[in-house]
Amino acid sequence: MHDIMDNQEQVTKLIADHGSPINLHHIPSFLKNIKDFQHVFQKHKIDGQIYFARKANKSRSLVKAALEHGVGVDTASYNELQQALALGGNTENLVLTAAIKTRSLMELAIDNNIPIIIDNYDELKLAQNVAESLDKKANIGIRLSGFTVNGQKLYSRFGFDIDTKKSNLLKWLGRDSGFHSVILTGVHFHLDGYSIEQRAEAILQTLAFTEEFDSAGIKIAYMDIGGGILINYLESKVEWEKFQERLQQAVLGNHVPITFNNNGLGFEKNQQGDGITGKLKTYPYFNEVNSAKFLESILVYAREGDKPVVQQLRDKNIQLRIEPGRSLLNQVGLTIAKVVHRKKDSKNNWLVGLDMNMSQLKSSSADFLLDPFIMYKSPVDESKTTELFFTGAYCLEQDVILKRKLTFPALPEIGDFVVFVNTGGYMMHFYETEAHLFELSKNLFIPDDNEAILLDDSLPEYATADDWIKN
Numbered sequence: 471m472h473d474i475m476d477n478q479e480q481v482t483k484l485i486a487d488h489g490s491p492i493n494l495h496h497i498p499s500f501l502k503n504i505k506d507f508q509h510v511f512q513k514h515k516i517d518g519q520i521y522f523a524r525k526a527n528k529s530r531s532l533v534k535a536a537l538e539h540g541v542g543v544d545t546a547s548y549n550e551l552q553q554a555l556a557l558g559g560n561t562e563n564l565v566l567t568a569a570i571k572t573r574s575l576m577e578l579a580i581d582n583n584i585p586i587i588i589d590n591y592d593e594l595k596l597a598q599n600v601a602e603s604l605d606k607k608a609n610i611g612i613r614l615s616g617f618t619v620n621g622q623k624l625y626s627r628f629g630f631d632i633d634t635k636k637s638n639l640l641k642w643l644g645r646d647s648g649f650h651s652v653i654l655t656g657v658h659f660h661l662d663g664y665s666i667e668q669r670a671e672a673i674l675q676t677l678a679f680t681e682e683f684d685s686a687g688i689k690i691a692y693m694d695i696g697g698g699i700l701i702n703y704l705e706s707k708v709e710w711e712k713f714q715e716r717l718q719q720a721v722l723g724n725h726v727p728i729t730f731n732n733n734g735l736g737f738e739k740n741q742q743g744d745g746i747t748g749k750l751k752t753y754p755y756f757n758e759v760n761s762a763k764f765l766e767s768i769l770v771y772a773r774e775g776d777k778p779v780v781q782q783l784r785d786k787n788i789q790l791r792i793e794p795g796r797s798l799l800n801q802v803g804l805t806i807a808k809v810v811h812r813k814k815d816s817k818n819n820w821l822v823g824l825d826m827n828m829s830q831l832k833s834s835s836a837d838f839l840l841d842p843f844i845m846y847k848s849p850v851d852e853s854k855t856t857e858l859f860f861t862g863a864y865c866l867e868q869d870v871i872l873k874r875k876l877t878f879p880a881l882p883e884i885g886d887f888v889v890f891v892n893t894g895g896y897m898m899h900f901y902e903t904e905a906h907l908f909e910l911s912k913n914l915f916i917p918d919d920n921e922a923i924l925l926d927d928s929l930p931e932y933a934t935a936d937d938w939i940k941n
């Protein structure tokens with residue numbers, strides 16, 4: 471990222487060629503994240519497999535890189551699946567976990583022998599029906615939910631409830647059921663939130679469940695524990711804590727606002743007006759236990775007097791699958807936009823208008839809390855700092871790119887570039903829209919540090935894999 475920011479000429483050319491903003495992806499960083507997880511599997515001598523949760527980023531270059539490096543891809547829509555097939559995916563390395571599975575999507579998966587994670591009884595019937603009409607077998611895993619952790623049942627709108635649907639599942643998927651075109655080979659869950667304990671407990675409860683299938687003569691070959699592996703975005707824990715403290719003080723009126731219109735990002739003044747209610751509604755940006763260490767913590771978890779999770783998986787000879795999205799994209803992406811204007815609002819705030827809009831850098835939570843960088847074209851006097859907000863192109867008062875008031879060495883000039891770092895996971899793509907007929911940002915990738923920057927659109931979209939190889 472710093473190399474790119476140091477190369478004014480290169481970024482000037484990229485923006486001139488592709489418009490503003492651009493999203494840049496660094497494939498070597500993606501491969502490093504893959505290796506870090508694989509290393510954990512090796513260290514604990516467990517049969518583990520990674521499926522990159524593609525929904526976290528739209529780029530084809532990442533799908534291609536994953537498949538070329540022995541990593542699978544978790545697809546969640548017709549287009550995601552079709553594109554993954556076009557990029558070299560197959561029955562061995564793809565999985566379909568889509569929340570809604572239409573008949574055509576089911577046909578595409580079954581026709582290509584792609585394992586399907588089944589969420590409900592209607593889907594199970596559809597899988598049977600489609601497989602039968604295609605004269606194929608549907609290879610399925612079942613999604614489970616409703617695990618109990620510390621006496622609390624974890625609610626989810628997804629999956630079969632592990633308590634209430636257990637006997638039905640055994641009946642439906644047992645040897646002599648009517649679902650003779652469906653073959654159950656795996657179990658799956660994906661938990662909301664980022665709890666290590668909940669994931670480990672869910673594994674143990676799912677393992678106990680697989681024993682009942684064993685007794686019924688059905689061999690479960692893999693357990694897929696979904697994603698939600700925490701990453702760490704920040705350098706300093708102190709800064710992270712100070713920020714929250716100061717935000718609360720600002721909301722209470724004891725400190726000048728540090729966010730646009732004093733947005734509490736989830737914190738609110740209580741009714742008496744003397745304290746804070748609510749919680750910070752952002753991703754937990756600072757995490758000491760993150761990435762590979764987070765995965766390892768799940769594996770070494772043990773109930774008192776019991777064997778660790780990893781040993782139980784090994785003993786049962788079950789492959790462990792993970793579906794990381796965000797955590798494979800750590801340090802992979804950045805978003806660069808051009809400064810169009812500067813102005814002062816009536817509250818004396820500097821507002822810097824960028825050639826981009828709020829949907830091109832949008833978090834599902836209250837704000838994205840990383841500090842961007844400015845690439846100044848001309849040398850600046852760093853003795854005076856400037857506080858400012860970035861604003862976007864949508865005709866909404868709320869199109870403020872980041873809610874925090876940001877501090878920079880100087881006010882940028884028109885034409886300077888603003889670089890938002892570590893935006894690869896969800897930030898750049900998940901909520902992007904084309905309101906006002908603005909075009910979506912262009913995606914570029916760096917396949918290798920010694921190679922040229924390429925356009926993601928140059929990779930095949932819906933062609934066949936053969937076409938791609940020929941090209």
Ligand SMILES: *Cc1c(COP(=O)(O)O)cnc(C)c1O
Pocket residue numbers: 523525526544567660696697698699793794795796797
């Ligand atoms: C969203 C999702 C993932 C990826 O989650 P991350 O938090 O990005 O790791 C994996 N599996 C399923 C089923 C999902 O819905």
